[in-house]
Amino acid sequence: MTDQQNSHISWFRNTAPYINRHRGSTFVIVIPGAVQDSTALPRLLNDLALLSSLGVRLVLVFGSRPQIDRRLQEYGVPSAFHREHRITDSESLPHVLQVVGAQRIELEALLSLGLPNSPMQGAKLRVTSGNFVVAQPLGVVDGIDYQLTGRVRRVDSEGIESLLESGNLVLLSSVGYSPTGEAFNLGLADVAISAARDLKADKLIVLGSSPGVHDRDGSLIKQYAVDQQAVIDPTDDEEARLLHMACAACRAGVPRSHIVSFSDPDALLAELFTTDGSGTLVASRPYEQSRWASIGDVGGVLELISPLEESGVLLKRSRELLEAEIGRFRILERDGRTIACAALYPFLEQQSAELACIVSHPDYRGEQRAKRLLQELEQEALAQGLAEVFVLTTQTAHWFLEQGFIENALDTLPPARQALYNLQRNSKVFSKKLTQRS
Template identity: 80%
Template sequence: MSQPQNSPISWFRNTAPYINRHRGSTFVIVIPGAVQESGALPRVLYDVALLNSLGVRLVLVFGSRPQIDRRLKELDIDSSLHRGQRITDSNILPHILQVIGAQRIELEALLSLSLPNSPMQDARLRAASGNFVMAQPIGVVDGIDHHLTGRVRRVDVEGMASLLNSGSLVLLSSIGYSPTGEAFNLSLGDVAISTARDLQADKLIILGSTAGVHDSNGTLIKQYAVDQQAIATPGNEEEARLLRIACDACVAGVPRSHIVSSQDPDALLGELFTTDGSGTLVTNRPYEQSRWASIQDVGGVLDLITPLEESGVLLKRSRDLLEAEIGRFRILERDGRIIACAALYPFAEQHSAELACIVSHPHYRGEQRARRLLQELEREALSQGLREVFVLTTQTAHWFLEQGFQEDSRDKLPPSRQALYNLQRNSKVFFKALKLDA
């Protein structure tokens, strides 16, 4: 008996490409102190254990700001920030070290959990921490002496890589060490970005209190390219701060950064193992891009058009024919998956071109992707000196009318195209004159 599409087995099968893609990858996961404060940490570490079991190499960088704030307040010790970073003197540093030490012990204890009937049963995780981050003092900034506040000088890549290769997780705090034997208080973002950059990590994942970054209307931004203009997040300093860390990591060379919710129990795995994710993806290039197809895309295009060929909406093409014509196809690719396509067949002597195989994946229909490809191919036809485009369709006439096409006689088709007209399909013919602003 076949499984329903939304069954756990079907979902598991659909995650296979992501499991294969992530195996052997290196992820740096940022766990701000607020996550530990919220009580979400055990659940987050359950998912960390699952990623480890799937062969992902993991570095966890944990923050401590709310814990340090609380400790200093309890002791009635004044502390100030400059440009978002704590001024750390010799009176404050010992308390910071105590707080971070207690946090590390809690993390190590939770990662050691392997009780029966728990999500980490038989996980047997090994967590390693040490002096992997070398630091130097920030010094005097804007006339303010930062004392024992520092910045990352270098990261011990070989030491961490050795542990990761053996299957261990690496734990990093916001403390760095100097060759003179001093400890420095560092910013969480500096440690995370430097580590992800120097380890050549595949992803930097930042846990926040919300689903990701939202625009000024409160809408979740699913994809953000670092060259975009700044997005306004009024009244939400956390989102703005996490977005800066994510963008800086991408600028430093990390292919992808993700901002996901620590409060949603499905967010981390949903971001990593589904096409649309659950949070905000930050990249140096668009997550969804349009490009001309190549021979490597034949399989993806076939997967897209085969259901419509079987239902009679499209004329069936053999694989050999598609391989020969693949260069005429323009595709929309989302996270490595082809989600829309369209083809352009010029008839230069008649100054016209046929548009064919305009298809969107069922999950992405109604989002203007087919229209986007149509407009791109119309501009391509114009660039080739063509004056009109036409389509043959049996079931999508209204959509083409909405795009400015008008029905006409098949006798108006170029002679070579008329010779190939399939009388049995009895397709309707629509033409559209091209304009320079198309």
């Protein structure tokens, strides 16, 4: 087998957990008007067809602002905005409806092609659109009458659900309808967030022109918690708008939102099927979290420590022993995957504790994760009234010295731990006096 074949098989194995996780999930995908103006649209639809074939239930919400702007300018109809919302009057609404209708027909036509010359050639997609968004007038704000600009009153989630269950891809526009038969021009974010909330979607995915959201130094923010202080580039209005939409969806109950580039042909799939993704993930809680392990984490911890046990860096533990001791482990979990672990074994009579199995996954070394777990276990030992922690190591002495440990003699260990000392391994002993962190 060639190296290239091995690489493809390895990639397929790594994506399998994501394929299983996404199957049956509901994704609301926001397609701004700029996407339909770009050459990226056909490739994006290919990827959406692929997601559909993998069992993902898709709701596409498309925007129309640049298309409406051009149409109104072409016909000499003035455009007015207040608080970033278009003021839609009786003269401009027919143009809005024609633009949105033309976009919908274009999308339906492209999704009906059978996707020739693509990996999804021959795929059959059923696309459905309709009066799923019930709207009402936005009214008068700051003394400004928005006229035929509206806001979402509710989304017909039951109707959309039945279509998704039947294998349909559902298409929503930024036009909604009132029970009295009026049409209203709606905000793209309003429709997308309302649909994601009412459908209890698993993800809201927002497409933008850049890879994601950047901080003030221009670095891509890979994960963003909705309650963290804004650190984004204040000069980029598009990124600020997309981040606001993503955070609002999470606050409305969507577990995760993603901001992904539409100009990068691989960005969407990379975001969904690789551990590190390609854009910015927004979540109500940190994407990477530390917690105490439970019995369900035994497999993940074994995956981390087994290679080091085989190479002799760690003392081998049976699965039975690990199951009995799993409550002593603290883990770092990233997107459901255990990427680091460490264990604490107290010796209460001696007011000390052993730190063991401090391991990071090879893909995540060099990013201070082991140090983070070490500090958390040191604080746990302090909380238990202990004064010192120690480790036994054969190959990582320098790392522990860097963390403030000093080498000590074997007879400084608690008697119970001395009795278990493996003379063949000839591990070195390092200890550290504990102090409360400020």
